[in-house]
Amino acid sequence: MELIISLISGAVGGNAAGGLLSRLNQGPLINSLAGIVGGGLGGQILGMLGAGGMAAGDAAAGGLDITAILGQVAAGGVGGGVVLAVVGFVRNAIGR
Numbered sequence: 001m002e003l004i005i006s007l008i009s010g011a012v013g014g015n016a017a018g019g020l021l022s023r024l025n026q027g028p029l030i031n032s033l034a035g036i037v038g039g040g041l042g043g044q045i046l047g048m049l050g051a052g053g054m055a056a057g058d059a060a061a062g063g064l065d066i067t068a069i070l071g072q073v074a075a076g077g078v079g080g081g082v083v084l085a086v087v088g089f090v091r092n093a094i095g096r
Contacts, residue, residue, distance in 0.1 A: 002043060005069060006076035010039015013080030024088030034087045035080030042079020043072055 014035020018025040025031065 001064060002047065002068070002072050003040065005072040006039045006043025006079070007036050008039070009073040009076030010037070010042065010080030010083075011035040013077030014038060014084040016077070017081035017084045018088075021085070021088070023092065024085055026084070026088055026091060030087065031084055034084040038079035038081065038083025039076035040079075041083065042075040042077075045079070046071060046075040 011032045012035065014031045014033075015028060017035075018028075018031035026034070
């Protein structure tokens with residue numbers, strides 16, 4: 001469930017970053033795809049650091065308490081925005 005939350009929030013984060021930074025906006029499809037990749041990576045990195053919903057105490061509860069969900073949303077959104085920024089910078093550099 002944590003991965004799904006990260007992927008959805010990554011897509012939202014990618015589109016939000018594209019809307020806020022018009023120079024990096026690649027259109028809704030690329031924004032969403034970059035956001036999904038970034039959300040998945042951000043959620044996995046957060047889980048590896050032990051801050052996600054997969055900590056030992058959270059595993060018994062299924063990892064679905066409000067702090068775990070908010071952490072996954074934040075990590076997915078930030079990860080989505082970061083990957084979109086990288087994709088935007090690369091595509092802008094190649095286009096010159």
